[in-house]
Amino acid sequence: MPSLKSSYPLYLANRAITPNQDLVVTDKFTGKPATRVALADPAMIDDAIAAAVRATGPMAEMAAYERQAVLTHCVTRFQERADELAYALCIEAGKPIRDSRGEVTRLIDTFRIAAEESVRMTGEVQPLDISARARGYQGMWKRVPIGPCSFISPFNFPLNLAAHKIAPAIAVGCPFVMKPASRTPLGAIIIGEVLAETDLPEGAFSILPASRNGADLFTTDDRLKLLSFTGSPEVGWALKAKSGKKKVVLELGGNAAVIVDRDSDLDDAAERIIFGAFYQSGQSCIGVQRILIHEDIYDALRDRLVRRARALVSGNPLDEDTFIGPMIDEKEAERLEAWIGEARDAGARVLCGGERDGNMLQATLMEGVPHGQRIRDEEAFGPVAILSSFSDFEAALDEVNDSRFGLQAGIFTRDIHKAMAAWDRLEVGGVLIGDVPSYRVDNMPYGGVKDSGLGREGVRFAMEDMTEIRNLVIRHRPI
Structure with a gap:
């Protein structure tokens, strides 16, 4: 039978640190403490964002095969640690063990899909000679990483909904900071353990459990170019209202x-x-x-x-x-x-x-x-x-x-x-x-639409949100 560690670190700029053990994670069935996790303060969040900014260039410069290798490593390690991941999920979320195993399978699927898509970031050649004034002009466009991203994930699918943010970001070359749900942080922390085994540039990722009161920088900091939030409509729309100029993706509630x-x-x-x-x-x-x-x-x-x-x-x-x-x-x-x-x-x-x-x-x-x-x-x-x-x-x-x-x-x-x-x-x-x-x-x-959210997840579609189109126009002159 797997077991939990007595404590878990947070990940700041790819490194595990344990500045405290302030976050108590309970066994949701017994109500008893199960383990402790390090809790980030605003200064650590600020440091993580600064590190992500520094990593923007190195992440964008990674070759497609290098990004794919990181994601493939994660698939292999998640398969090897599947029992441990399922057990942690069962304890921290109270999710029945059969459903927990199913979510681990989806975690693996999501990273595998991202590994496949990481080498498919294609663009398009576009004729521009739609009228006489554009004769001799040729266009083409490609997708480039949007830059540092902020992710806030919920308690109900702490593995797979974190994966739906992390895996596409790596696939396109975006550094990120993530705030996992305080009630279920272990899945994201274990993902961080596996990412720390890879050759991602320093600052490529930070996984920072944090109190809601101390986490404003995830939303308000203009150094971040995208906010992806999954959670309640009330919180999601409030975060959008104060997110500034950054792109916002919201996956919110429903009554299906x-x-x-x-x-x-x-x-x-x-x-x-x-x-x-x-x-x-x-x-x-x-x-x-x-x-x-x-x-x-x-x-x-x-x-x-x-x-x-x-x-x-x-x-x-x-x-x-x-x-x-x-x-x-x-x-x-x-x-x-x-x-x-x-x-x-x-x-x-x-x-x-x-x-x-x-x-x-x-x-x-x-x-x-x-x-x-x-x-x-x-x-x-x-x-x-x-x-x-x-x-x-x-x-x-x-x-x-x-x-x-x-x-x-x-x-x-x-x-x-x-x-x-x-x-x-x-x-x-x-x-x-x-x-x-x-x-x-x-x-x-x-x-979803209406109060259910804004934008789409699913690996390829999240990758589109995490990239921007960069156009190129060429004027041909007679030779």
């Missing part, structure tokens, strides 16, 4: 919906919906929160969902059979329990679950939730989903759009015309046909 039409395979839909609603205790921005079911199959699918939800195993995330682990902390579980109570008081019916023990909340399904209830209109970010029925498919699309969020949506239908209509009309970043909105592959464009 799935539509189940009357021609669907009910057992298949039920299996996927239960997974989408309750994997990692619902703490996913694309977790299924709203389930819209055609009235002809509503009762039959509702009964299947309730039966499957009741059968889910809750408990210690280290147990192989556990599907529902703890929420990140008791405060979050109390919040969601209160939202369930508000909806019940407003006339909603709890079909199963709804009970809390500390930071463990049962898998909960509800129906009859009125509009205006937070459990419907806001991001639940926990193991709760609400059911409703529809008779008209187009009205169901309108219901999905009746949200301030727009990340992903799922559609179960055998009708290609309805599938295409959903793709055309839904105000989301991604539409999944025959599956839940909770599915993501790490090379696809991923992100």
